[in-house]
Amino acid sequence: MAVMTTTGEGTQQAGSAGPAGRSPVVLAVAASACISASAMFVKLSGVNAGTAAFLRCVLALVALVPVALAERRRLGPRPARAQLFDLTAGALLGVDFVFWAQSIHDVGSSIATVLLNIQIAVFPLLALVVTRTRPGARYWRTLPVLLLGVALASGAIGHPEPGSSPVSGVLYGAAAGVAFAGYLFLTRLGGGGAHTVHPVCVSTLAAGVTSGVLGALWTGVDPAPGWGPLGWLAVMSLFGQVLALVLLGPALARLAPVTSAALLLLQPVLALALGVVFLGERPTVTQFAGCVLVVLAVWHTSRADH
Incomplete structure (x- = not known):
């Protein structure tokens, strides 16, 4: 039988099987490692934004639906409020x-x-507004440094990588970060139960509908881009979406908001290394400086929980 233990960062189940019984820190770190390679696979696929977003959801559902149905038969339906x-x-x-x-x-x-x-800045603010969870003084002190780092890393300030579009890139990246923060926050509110795959499956289905509509209206969606692009998107969906989100859900439900955001810091660090090594990307000196500022700001903020 699982033993419930309460810590300063949430409620944990000791002795449970599956992701819900693992250390939330280990789960969050593993999820970050999986997500970090996602951007590389999207770029290798060569498809437009709408196609990449929609097909990654469709491909992920192929793996998620059978497992989610088996989980439902084993554990029963997930509560309506959580769904x-x-x-x-x-x-x-x-x-x-x-x-x-x-x-x-x-x-x-x-x-x-x-x-x-940018979700690192938004996530604690959502927690403050909705659940009155205060992020701490360190967060407010380092927030300007974090935002400056994001501006430098994108190239909006300083020298961007040749051939890039820093202004549109930072706008789209910031919009993505805000939406991702909302996803993380709602996942944390709805998490904590025995189901681990079912919530990811439902979220992926909703993401497929949203990305399909938005993508069709904006960039267009190509449902058959070829076997090469489909292969890259399939690999990305398996690791960067299915496995990552299955691991991330139980972790977020049991970690403090700022701690969750800090552990996801591995994403940009690993993604930067992968982009340089495997894709030949060459960020400028000011962009590297911005990345360092982001890492330091989030590391400093995360110390408030210890």
Whole structure:
């Protein structure tokens, strides 16, 4: 039988099987590692933003639906209120997918992943407004540094990478980060139960509908871009979406908001390394400086929970 233990960062189940019984810190770190490669796979696919966002959801559902149905048979239906959170979070996730994919085209995979971390600033603000969870004095002191780092990393301030579009890139990246913060926040509110795959499946379905509509209206959606692009998107969907979100849901439900955001810091660090090594991206000195500022700001903010 699981033993319930309450810590300063949430309620944990000791002895449970599956992701819900693992350390939330380990789950969040593993999810971040999976997500960090997503931008690289999107760029390798070569498809437009709407196509990338929509097809990643469709491909993810192929893997998620059978497992979610088996989980439902084993555990019973998920509460209606929790499913409402899943659907709303998924709608925001679809918006995030489209804008983030466009940001990858504009500023590169590594910098786009750094820009996505604007969620680190938004997530604690949502918690403050809705649940009255105060982020702490460190957060307010480091917020201007974080925003300056995002501006430098994108190239909106300083020298951008040649061939990039820093202004549109930072706008789309920031919009994606705000939508992702909303997804994370609602996932945390609706999480904490025994179901781990079912909520991800419902959110992915909602994300597919949202990204399909937004993508069709904006960039267009190509349902058959070829086997090469489909292969890259399939790999990205399996690791950067299915596995990452299955791990992330139980972690967010049991971690403080600022701690959750800080652990997701691995995403831009690993994405930057992958972009440089495998895609030949060459961020400028000022962009690297911005990335360092983002890392330091989030690290300093996360110390408030210890």
